[in-house]
Amino acid sequence: xxxxxxxxxxxxxxxxxxxxxxxxxxxxxxxxxxxxxxxxxxxxxxxxxxxxxxxxxxxxxxxxxxxxxxxxxxxxxxxxxxxxxxxxxxxxxxxxxxxxxxxxxxxxxxxxxxxxxxxxxxx
Numbered sequence: 001x002x003x004x005x006x007x008x009x010x011x012x013x014x015x016x017x018x019x020x021x022x023x024x025x026x027x028x029x030x031x032x033x034x035x036x037x038x039x040x041x042x043x044x045x046x047x048x049x050x051x052x053x054x055x056x057x058x059x060x061x062x063x064x065x066x067x068x069x070x071x072x073x074x075x076x077x078x079x080x081x082x083x084x085x086x087x088x089x090x091x092x093x094x095x096x097x098x099x100x101x102x103x104x105x106x107x108x109x110x111x112x113x114x115x116x117x118x119x120x121x122x123x
């Protein structure tokens with residue numbers, strides 16, 4: 001059974017950094033995409049960044065480019081989201097997601113979701 005477990009969220013002041021982790025298990029994910037989404041109160045869940053486990057393809061939402069960095073470990077079982085220069089508007093629940101078979105991932109075609117981790121950025 002596929003499991004995605006996020007960790008690393010918390011409360012930080014604006015301008016600081018956080019690194020989120022997503023531990024993936026239950027399949028090899030060799031042809032899949034792992035992505036991060038976020039959802040702020042009263043807003044739709046939005047794409048943040050994604051990484052392909054085989055092709056090293058990495059892509060970001062335009063608003064996150066330059067501040068957020070997605071990466072994976074050598075064993076390809078954990079995906080990270082490094083978030084720098086955090087702003088209060090980054091406050092949201094951050095979700096790890098997996099799309100089986102690769103390709104562009106959207107919130108409507110995700111196959112598996114993690115439970116989410118709260119990130120709160122104070123001003």
